[in-house]
Amino acid sequence: MLSPVLRSTFRCSINASRLKASNSCALLSKRLYSSNGSSGPSSSHRGKILALLGALAVGSTIASISYQKNGPVEYVEKDSSSQSQQTSSQGPAFSPKDVSVIFVLGGPGAGKGTQCANLVRDHQFVHLSAGDLLRAEQNREGSKYGDMIRHHIKEGKIVPQEVTVALLKQAIRENYDLGKKRFLVDGFPRKMDQALTFEEQIVPSKFTLFFDCPEKVMLKRLVERGKTSGRSDDNVESIKKRFATFIETSMPVVNYFESQDKVVTVSCDHTVEQVYDQVKAAVKDKIGN
Structure with missing residues (x-):
């Protein structure tokens, strides 16, 4: 289990990512629907960008739901020597x-x-x-x-x-x-x-x-x-x-x-x-x- 401080830090990081994604979506939307139609992208390009925005929003939501349900997954570094130590600790084949x-x-x-x-x-x-x-x-x-x-x-x-x-x-x-x-x-x-x-x-x-x-x-x-x-x-x-x-x-x-x-x-x-x-x-x- 992570400590409360680390858990809080992780939660803040998720929320910050969601806010950043939301701001990015708003900025791109504003550019897409600018009153200057000649400078905006074509219809096909707008469709691709809208799909990307949707994926970003869904990904952020899934990450948030997963965190709230399961909490963060701790990274445990594997000790490369543990396997050899375990082998040597098995001892002789016979007593x-x-x-x-x-x-x-x-x-x-x-x-x-x-x-x-x-x-x-x-x-x-x-x-x-x-x-x-x-x-x-x-x-x-x-x-x-x-x-x-x-x-x-x-x-x-x-x-x-x-x-x-x-x-x-x-x-x-x-x-x-x-x-x-x-x-x-x-x-x-x-x-x-x-x-x-x-x-x-x-x-x-x-x-x-x-x-x-x-x-x-x-x-x-x-x-x-x-x-x-x-x-x-x-x-x-x-x-x-x-x-x-x-x-x-x-x-x-x-x-x-x-x-x-x-x-x-x-x-x-x-x-x-x-x-x-x-x-x-x-x-x-x-x-x-």
Whole structure:
């Protein structure tokens, strides 16, 4: 509602407009019907002007009636940021009370996949490998992201977060609908923006398992794996690019979560069984059996 002062001002403006229109009508009428017939407009012109005068009078009357009946319509300026604020305020898709997510990070060849398989077997986790999801999307017929994903993987670069986060969200939703509530997200997040977006849009993580492994050990494992894996990125050139990318972009993520006391470091320069003992102890300590 407008204040009485503004309402009075609006009413005065309407009345002033009506008076102005009335005066204009009178002036034009006087000119039309001047005693000097030779200087006045023709009959057809007089008809057009009379029609215009009638429209002005009717418009003024309608505006007055509308104001008296409904009052003035307030102009409300739209806040361009309100929609984005509303979107961000919607929060994550899942509650951490309902869904437990463990991020699994470490250099390529650190043994993340092997240990995730052990947790799936013994503790009913769902293993979501960001790399596997991207490769599946890359090979999916009709995928609009296929070529872009293929190029990024070949160059050892990180696929844009919008694609990876969307694939993870879909995979978690599908498994959650089947009653699954524990997830190992392997090889993700690889950059700070991925970490923040995932926790804002999907669910905050419980903690991060960081597999710390010497680079020479990882290189040896990956070269050996490349003989049978068929993966385009299991070659020495791509492997070295992946090492560099991990150090430059993923280690800041590990450091970020470590500052929140949400990282458990697993030493991987041991046997598979010894590494798994560390992993089991971390899971039990953080989220129970």
